[in-house]
Amino acid sequence: MKELNEVLRDWEAVIGLEIHTELTTLETKMFCGCKLSHDDEPNTNVCPVCLGLPGALPVPNKRAIEYIVKAGLATNCEIQKHSMFYRKHYFYPDMAKNFQTTQGPVAFAMHGRLDLEVTGRGAAERPECAFGAAEAESLASASAGAVGLSASMARDLPEQGGALAGLSGYDTASLAVPERREDGSYTVPIRILRIHMEEDAAKMVHVGGEEGRIGGAAESLIDYNRCGTPLIELVTEPDLRTPEEARLFMEKLRRIFLALGISDCSMEKGSMRCDGNVSLRRRGDARLGTKTELKNLNSFKALHDGLAYEICRQAEVLEAGGEIYQETRHWEPSRKRTVAMRVKETADDYRFFPDPDLAPFDLTDEFIEHCRAELPELPDERRDRYVRELGIKRADAEQIAGDPEVAAFFEEAVGGLAGKEAQTVANLVVNELPAYLRGAGLVLAESVLRPEQVAGLAKLLASDAISSNQGHEVFEAMAASGDDPERIVDARGMRQVSDAGALQPIVDEVLERCAEQAQQYRDGNQKVLGFLVGQCMKASRSSGNPKRFNELLRAALEA
Structure with missing residues (x-):
């Protein structure tokens, strides 16, 4: 398999992120009054609402709505005054009611942007050929269309890694290809499609399985304490082009959320998680390739390494004449590889429809301005x-x-x-x-x-x-x-002597004793100055200021 830098010379990676952040600093869950804590005994913070028992009615957490509005304001999003919750149906033990309460096509926060400053080794990951007119054209085309989605799917499915058709609202001037500066660094704008609110699922622990997966596990345990935790999901547009840009984006977002005080953003504990969507296309090609979604990216290193591996894997398949399938893949950090999990579900599989138990939201200007006034220095x-x-x-x-x-x-x-x-x-x-x-x-x-x-x-x-x-x-x-x-x-007698009157006699004694090295300095060998400073420090029993010795030696030798 080729190295990443070799692959990116011929192929352009198109990357979008879905970043899930639990609002851990709240006291209660999203739709009920259960205590928000994952450290208690399993299944102790539950009630009929978060367990989905018949007749239980949800009540939204107002403070959680304030948090997502703040997150939207801090990421330059447009706050939508009118939105509503939907039901996303799926059948899995981590959600006892068999559907997740999430938002529909219109989220609380839409169409934002963060600018990334990429420097050093990270900047070198984006090859020189990625800074040109052809890349500008292909980037613009990425904004105009969806990644292999039908119009109905794009309209109904709120989490396609930025690949939604028919949702405009962006200034296309922001799509300009970044310009590399003399030091190799560059700044790139990354658009945010949406930040929507949903509830987290229960925690499942697969005992005896490989890499914590259900396959091969002897048994699976479920802790519903996490079920119903307020969670916000930020979805980027497919504007990222390297694994390093993806890592930097998530790091920047984490710093913003920490400053807002809405979450502890612990990737180790799972309160901040990321899925990566990536596809490849030949450099200069305006058509978008078939994407795969990566799961289990639970650290900044895993995010970078998982995307890097998948980019190289897709290039190897395509260059051999193979086909990339739209699927969900699992990152195995111990083996440094991705493996197929399942074919990607479509909107029809989830059967989205508005939640009849939750009234539509109408956010007032006063509420939004109240949230804005509470924003800290970012x-x-x-x-x-x-x-x-x-x-x-x-x-x-x-x-x-x-x-x-x-x-x-x-x-x-x-x-x-x-x-x-x-x-x-x-x-x-x-x-x-x-x-x-x-x-x-x-x-x-x-x-x-x-x-x-x-x-x-x-x-x-x-x-x-x-x-x-x-x-x-x-x-x-x-x-x-x-x-x-x-x-x-x-x-400890550490205080250094800097007084020239006290240090000058030591300098004179060293220059007299080390006349040969002094002459070497005068002949152009400036490296010998370090030896002379060392001799002065030794003579002063390390009590002299080495910077002052350096100055006094230069003055004496160059006089």
Whole structure:
């Protein structure tokens, strides 16, 4: 099988995502008053409504509707004032009533957009040939038609990975092929078809099966505690072109939802899950290929690797003269392959129709504006503010801004600081903090570390009172003990000497003793300066500031 970069030179991947996010920060389920918790004993948080018993009537969770409107506003969607719930019928033990309550053709949030910034190795995944007029034409055609769906299916089925015909509402100018910048990076707009509300199904555990699948399992267990959990599903248009773009999109969406406070977005626990739809076509071809849907993409790595494998698999089949079937496939991370699960269901199989037990929704302007007023500062806005007001590096700002808990810690630590000191705080939060928490097996809330300690250590580092290696030692000591960094530095005799009057005699002694190396520097061998700095540090018993030694040595050698 060819490597991904080789395949993408000849083939264009057309990728759409369906991202399911449970609204875990709510207290109750979507249509009943049962407690929202997956950690309790199985089947203890259930009632006639979520078990689908005869005569039980659902009542919508108002707070859940606020959450999905906020999600739509935060992703630049148009909030639909008029929508309704439908019944999606299927017969499987994870939904006792044999249908799932979801939304129909019109969702609460429609036609949004997020812009992705792709840099570094991720940008290299999109080949140079993907930046041209032919790609612009094929992208426009992808928006105009469906991926092998009939008009009735496109009208009725609300979850086809962005492949819906007849639903317009987009500015076609947003479809322009991204332009690669000099450093290789690029920005690409990814359109969002819809965000709709539905209820989650029960949790099934297949005991004895391979890779947690029902095939070959000795028995299957069902926990209905999860059944009825409010869940929002975001469906993208097929605008993604590489596995890395898909991974970055989901990471960005996770940061937004965390900032909104609507979910813990834990992929490990399954509160945020993703299905990927992918098809191939020859570069420059406007026709869309047959897509497959990938399941079990329960991590960012699984999302990237599963899509990458499927792209390469489809290319191998097509280049051998074979045919791609519209089917659902399962990603097996241990074997790094996808396997066929079932032929993709159609809208007719689900028998969609409006739920007679739930009245249509009419959202008022006041309700929508109330949700808008409650929006917090979103990650991109926070990142830009850090860069603009504090002067810290964009990459560090983005990493900090993406985690609300870390951002709050950082802002308290950086209060009143700017420039070099603010950047030093960012360095500690981005590098030292997560390394310590991982090593200690803690989360930030469990640590004794305080923001003022980090600020104090940053000031010591920024003023060159201690070296970066010493800073690492001090960070670990204060994180473990809760002691003040100044006290730790003084107790361990770490404070560096930077006074030129105290260091100059050491420099003069080293240059006299190492006359041969000094002459090598004067003859053009600047690498020998590191040796001379080391000799100065040794002579000062590591108490001297190496940066200051460097400056004094250069001044003496170049005089």
